[in-house]
Amino acid sequence: MGKGDHRSRRGKIYQGSFGKTRAKDPAKKKRRAAKKATRR
Numbered sequence: 001m002g003k004g005d006h007r008s009r010r011g012k013i014y015q016g017s018f019g020k021t022r023a024k025d026p027a028k029k030k031r032r033a034a035k036k037a038t039r040r
Contacts, residue, residue: 007021
């Protein structure tokens with residue numbers, strides 16, 4: 001398990017993908033949604 005492993009966190013960082021082992025920051029998502037709501 002290492003950089004080439006799709007399931008490990010290190011592998012996801014290497015590939016630049018996200019999933020259960022490397023979830024995107026939920027706080028950032030909320031901030032983006034709030035920003036979009038105020039624009040309209």
